[in-house]
Amino acid sequence: MSSFTRSIAVATAVLVGLGLAIAPPAQATSSKPPSDAPAKVVSAYFANWDVYGRGYFVKDIPVDKLNVIQYAFGDATYDPATGNVGCSSLDPWADYQQVYWGPENTVDGVADNFGANGNLYGNFNQLKKLKAANPHLKVEISLGGWTKSKWFSTLASTSQLREKFAAECIDTFIKGNLPTGGWPEDAGGPGAAAGIFDGIDLDWEYPTSVADGNYNVSPADRKNATALAAEFRTQLDAYGTKTGKHYLLTAALPAATSSTKYYELSAFVKHLDWVNIMSYDYNVAGSPVVAHNSLFGLDPRDPNAKNPTWNTAGTVAYYLLSGVPASKIVVGMGFYGQQWLRTGTKNNGLYTSFDNTGLSADSLTADSAFQPSFHALVEAGYVSSDGKTGGNGYTVAWNALAGEPYLYSAAAEHPTLTTGPATVRTVITFTSPKSVAERIALIDRLGLRGAMVWEISHDSDDHALMSQVAKILR
Numbered sequence: 411m412s413s414f415t416r417s418i419a420v421a422t423a424v425l426v427g428l429g430l431a432i433a434p435p436a437q438a439t440s441s442k443p444p445s446d447a448p449a450k451v452v453s454a455y456f457a458n459w460d461v462y463g464r465g466y467f468v469k470d471i472p473v474d475k476l477n478v479i480q481y482a483f484g485d486a487t488y489d490p491a492t493g494n495v496g497c498s499s500l501d502p503w504a505d506y507q508q509v510y511w512g513p514e515n516t517v518d519g520v521a522d523n524f525g526a527n528g529n530l531y532g533n534f535n536q537l538k539k540l541k542a543a544n545p546h547l548k549v550e551i552s553l554g555g556w557t558k559s560k561w562f563s564t565l566a567s568t569s570q571l572r573e574k575f576a577a578e579c580i581d582t583f584i585k586g587n588l589p590t591g592g593w594p595e596d597a598g599g600p601g602a603a604a605g606i607f608d609g610i611d612l613d614w615e616y617p618t619s620v621a622d623g624n625y626n627v628s629p630a631d632r633k634n635a636t637a638l639a640a641e642f643r644t645q646l647d648a649y650g651t652k653t654g655k656h657y658l659l660t661a662a663l664p665a666a667t668s669s670t671k672y673y674e675l676s677a678f679v680k681h682l683d684w685v686n687i688m689s690y691d692y693n694v695a696g697s698p699v700v701a702h703n704s705l706f707g708l709d710p711r712d713p714n715a716k717n718p719t720w721n722t723a724g725t726v727a728y729y730l731l732s733g734v735p736a737s738k739i740v741v742g743m744g745f746y747g748q749q750w751l752r753t754g755t756k757n758n759g760l761y762t763s764f765d766n767t768g769l770s771a772d773s774l775t776a777d778s779a780f781q782p783s784f785h786a787l788v789e790a791g792y793v794s795s796d797g798k799t800g801g802n803g804y805t806v807a808w809n810a811l812a813g814e815p816y817l818y819s820a821a822a823e824h825p826t827l828t829t830g831p832a833t834v835r836t837v838i839t840f841t842s843p844k845s846v847a848e849r850i851a852l853i854d855r856l857g858l859r860g861a862m863v864w865e866i867s868h869d870s871d872d873h874a875l876m877s878q879v880a881k882i883l884r
Contacts, residue, residue, distance in 0.1 A: 443737065444656040447683050448548060451740050451860030452882050453478035455552065457867070458504040458533055463774055464785070466867035467515045468536035473544050475873060475880035479537070480611050480660075480686075482865070484553045484583060486575065488561040495571060497579035499588070500558065506588055507597045508532040517543065524594065529602040531594065538606050550658055551583040552611040562614040563627050566634040572641040580645055583607045584657060609658025609683070610642060616664060616672040636674045639681040658683045662742075662862075665689045666719040667728060676733030683738070686862040687729065689722040690744030693839075695769075695780050699761050702839045703748035703781070706813030706848050711761045721812070722849060726856065739858045741849055745868035745875055746783045747817075747840030751824070758807055758818040759837040768827035778826040783868035784875060787840060792817055795874040797842025804836075808844070815842045846878040853882060 443449060454476050460466040471479065487496035499505040509531050513519045517539040522531055530538065541547050554562060565575040581587050586603030617631035628634075639659070646657040661678070663669055663685045679685055693701035698713050705712060705721035714720040719728040722741065729739055749769060754762025769780045776782040776790035787793050791801040797815055800806045804817040822836035853861060861879050869875045 446656045448477050452476040454863040455480045455482050455865035457482040458501045460867040464867050469517045472873045475876040478548045480550045480552045482552045483555045484551045488564050495574040506532045506534040529599045548608040550609045550611045551607045552613045554613040559615045566638040576642045576645045612661040636678045643681040662686045665725040679734050684740050684859045686740045688742045689725050700750040700837050702812045702814045709811035736857045740860045740862045742862045746781045747838045750837045751834050753835050753837050768830040777824045788870040795870040843878045
């Protein structure tokens with residue numbers, strides 16, 4: 411039996427095992443999407459900061475390999491002193507003010523016409539051009555995220571605040587009424603971004619729990635999140651009756667059993683077109699041992715193995731058995747790895763202790779980042795873009811139990827470490843075309859809606875990972 415076949419068997423066993431413990435509710439049946447919503451979804455986040463970090467622009471998005479772009483992020487704001495509710499651009503410069511003086515970073519090879527550009531520049535204008543050339547493409551604004559979810563609890567706490575918040579988001583992003591007063595002076599204004607966004611993605615991390623600065627979290631958040639989704643659905647549908655269009659409403663939801671800790675899962679999902687399950691970050695730098703960032707199947711050696719949902723297949727099973735229709739489940743994939751330094755020698759370092767002293771959360775380079783992107787690993791020569799061959803002292807290995815690859819080196823060079831010796835034993839768990847293919851097989855087998863990617867700039871230059879994900883749309 412091949413490792414791929416075995417991993418599928420493990421995933422199926424998890425599904426069957428959970429099914430024996432929990433009877434699937436009636437809500438778990440399929441539902442037909444609206445005619446102008448994608449029947450199958452390949453969605454990828456594009457972050458506004460990509461234009462700064464890697465120098466990755468809208469023009470670089472492989473639009474032939476996806477049908478939904480989630481633009482990260484919009485900012486949900488609240489002023490306790492005035493009671494003002496806001497839903498705004500997180501980075502106006504990157505979003506709609508940055509002038510492309512030359513043609514090299516534009517979608518159509520045409521520089522911006524400064525002073526006569528229809529009040530729109532930056533990423534938003536390039537997305538407008540990209541959509542014009544690709545009518546199949548949908549674009550959503552994602553609200554919140556790990557660092558910008560701090561006011562969601564307050565904004566969802568009363569019907570008045572929910573109504574105001576949804577209205578503000580629709581006004582800014584769906585109707586496209588952008589603020590003015592920046593530079594260029596003609597950037598923004600009423601309707602400047604109209605027609606760019608086809609929907610809203612709620613990325614509240616997380617109801618009832620402090621993530622990166624949530625304010626006023628409450629046990630009531632769980633119920634209020636459902637009410638917030640209902641309010642967005644009502645207002646989007648009302649506006650859609652005027653424009654003759656169905657506007658998407660989706661959400662990024664956590665993996666494993668924690669999903670029902672934060673959300674009334676089946677009730678919340680009823681208001682959405684689909685949910686993007688963040689089936690990654692199962693093990694991060696706080697793990698007690700070296701482990702995979704995103705397990706596909708259950709590995710009994712994993713530090714969280716007592717929870718059968720702590721992997722992609724187990725998470726999908728839990729969602730299905732919690733009343734989420736297969737037609738609303740989009741499986742998330744992280745196009746990045748998890749780096750572990752000063753590991754043990756057993757299992758090539760996998761599931762041994764480690765010491766990550768010297769890595770930097772702000773680094774984008776493969777040798778010093780906690781979570782190097784697949785692009786960075788390929789660019790540094792640590793692994794080939796097909797994920798099969800290592801380089802620069804690294805060897806590729808495959809963990810058949812977890813259904814995931816990893817790199818290991820007995821003496822990897824880390825010249826840019828902030829402290830400590832530059833040559834250390836290293837393991838890097840990562841996502842490869844082979845591990846993506848497993849998830850696509852699971853999506854096909856269970857009739858799920860599709861796949862989501864965080865995030866598009868993390869792929870290799872030859873789009874090795876997205877080429878696998880795109881098979882959903884074949």
